[in-house]
Amino acid sequence: MKLLICIDDTDNLESRGTGELAELMIGQIETAGWGRCSAITRHQLLVHDDIPYTSHNSSMCFHVELSDPACLDALMRQARHILETESAEGSDPGLAIAVLAPSARSERLVEFGHRAKQEVLTKEAAYALAVEQNVHLSEHGGTGQGVIGALAGIGLRMSGSDGRVKGRLNLGAPGAVLAVAELLAHPQIDAVQDLGGDPLPPGQHILLGDKVKTVWLDHQAVLLVYRGTDGRWKTCERQQLRTY
Template identity: 45%
Template sequence: MRVYVSFDDTDCLGADRGTGKLVRWFTERLPEGCTSWGVVRQQLLVHPDVPYTSHNSSGCAVLDVPDPSYLPLLANLGAAHIAEHFIDGSDPGLCIADENTDLSAIIAFASRAAIEVVTQDEARAIAEEAGVHLSGHGGTEDGVIGALAGVGLTASGWSGRLVEFHRPLREFPIVTTVAEVEDAGIMVVPVDRNVQMPKPTDTLDTQGWLRPRLWGGRPVAPVTSAGPDSWTAIGKQRLAGPGGATPGGGHAGVQHGGDDW
């Protein structure tokens, strides 16, 4: 059974760890019988009325679990994980949902959270109606917004970037082959003008860290041609602003998230 465990707003400016790292750590301590399919970074609205640490992103761990009886255990583990790594000034939220639940309203809410200001009250009401776990764990608890949105965007299958997929994506060499990437379960898709299909023996420059997208419910590495039999993955990391962050500000009760990917 596929389960989505989403965290948001677990850090603050200047912290030595952020939401991305916290989600990856969580997948390393799963109960016996549970496995991680991957970890997805979801981008939410960046807006003057939305307080956030650096990029306003949430993280969702996609898990395969034996049956629904594991859901309360995962909720307890998630809460304990946040408590263990809590940073003063953060406003953490946790959301857990499974694929057997009707997530349509959550997906619709998540689509809005990516482009407009939404509120904590809306998030809680939608989660209650859908019957999914949504909880705050300190501060203003504004992280419930991004946590719910992280589940919705990931469950839609058409949003986000994978930061883990079975194996750490940082383990791929800087220059690898199309075959090695596809053997890992990641589809290589050209997005340049000619859309010529790559051959398994073609080289692929990961630019130091492969960054697959979640497209159609599966990991896809978009690439552009770098010449004959050669490809370059898109999505090279760009540096943040001064101090490595873009602080926000504004009203209580709206999105608030961090970034550490």
């Protein structure tokens, strides 16, 4: 059984971020032996005066491959417990958990995710869609406004092409040069592409930048590269990845 879990609005300006809470959740799920978890993706939602986000309005989502469907109830209890005890004062935490069918893609959830990047949505709309799509959606403090971003994150991860993968990769020192084939051997890189979406050949060499991150495209962790003015291929910098 596969799940998607997404959390949103758990922090304040002084606290740890929502991504760290997602990491805490993953650690507890794996330590308990309930399942194996994927990388976390960060999904940017709309920044708007009518949305009460902390600083950037993003949600954090990950997959879980449950070791036994009987673990689901315990996992959900623990996820709720973490949000209730670890979220920051003044935050409005929301939790969404979707049990996925083998070929899971709900166009309604994907559409909701895309809309949350472009327009102000309501809790009522989120709850109505969660009921319709059989997604667990719950709020755990404050106004509970985080349910909107949590459900949107489920849809955006399900879309397969949204967000940046949390964390940076340790591939070598900045300035090191690796072949694409070597990069693809890394367990956290599924593809190496240029900014136009074209894959690079295995023998192409890539110059590593200061901080190397992947983005989530076509259901894969993709390392994006660009050709510098000197003609060399380089990993994209943070400013280039900002729109993902």
